[in-house]
Amino acid sequence: MNKLLILLGVVILVLVGVLSSLFIVDEREKILVLRFGQIDQVREEPGLYFKFPIVDEVVRYDARILSLDTQAIEVTPSDDRRLVVDAFARYRIDDVRRFRQATGVGGEAAAARRLESILTTQTRAVLGSDGVTSNTILSSDRGNLMLRIRNGADLLADDLGLEVVDVRLKQTNLPTQNLESTFARMRAEREREAADEIARGEEAAQRVRAQADRTVVELVSEARRESEITRGEADAQRNSIFAEAFTQDPDFFDFYRSLAAYEKALQGRNSTMVITPDSEFFNYLDGTGLGARTSTSGVAAGQ
Structure with missing residues (x-):
């Protein structure tokens, strides 16, 4: 019985030893095997591997692409218009041996802090370089600027065993103390543009009104001219008719x-006139008008 227990204990110890000496590498990991704190093995391919129990230590690192958001920093482009920018980076552990040597036991957290410092330095250097203005940063050319930041950061991060895959500027703002003055300047510019538009509109309206007034005057003048011509022609026709009628019977025309x-x-019922009795006005009321002339003309014709 005692031998059986001893044998069972030995088997258990062997199983524990065997199991503790085996480790699995996942496809999303990179593995370092440390022996007494020194790097003994580097395992990056997925599979089952062996290590010495107790003596060896397995340290696992993420092999996937990692992300890092940097703190907002203030930069001064060449046009001295200060801007507040923040960025994010995509990176991965490229050389796990160099990564361990550079970061020690701090691992990924220590690497992120150092990489953020590198990104901040490169962002200031690129965005503050000659020829880079605030308009350049805010335009489509910012893609070239981000590429320059990535290349510079990747070169420096190589000492950490990291590869910087991509760098992007998330937002670009003005400092808080400059926002109010900028908004006031923008407001003044918009008000000036509005005043210019209003002035141009008033000028155009004046031209339209002047043209309309001129057209009205021309139309009225033309209408009056035509009406005067028509009236003159009518008066001439009337006078011609009167003249013709007068020549046919002058006495009747006088009577009319x-x-x-x-x-x-x-x-009216009360018409008062002050006039001499022998005035020619009463020729046709006192019997000396058309009737007397007709009788006289008849007597003369009878004779």
């Missing part, structure tokens, strides 16, 4: 004109 004068002068 006298009746028209009576009609205009003797209006």
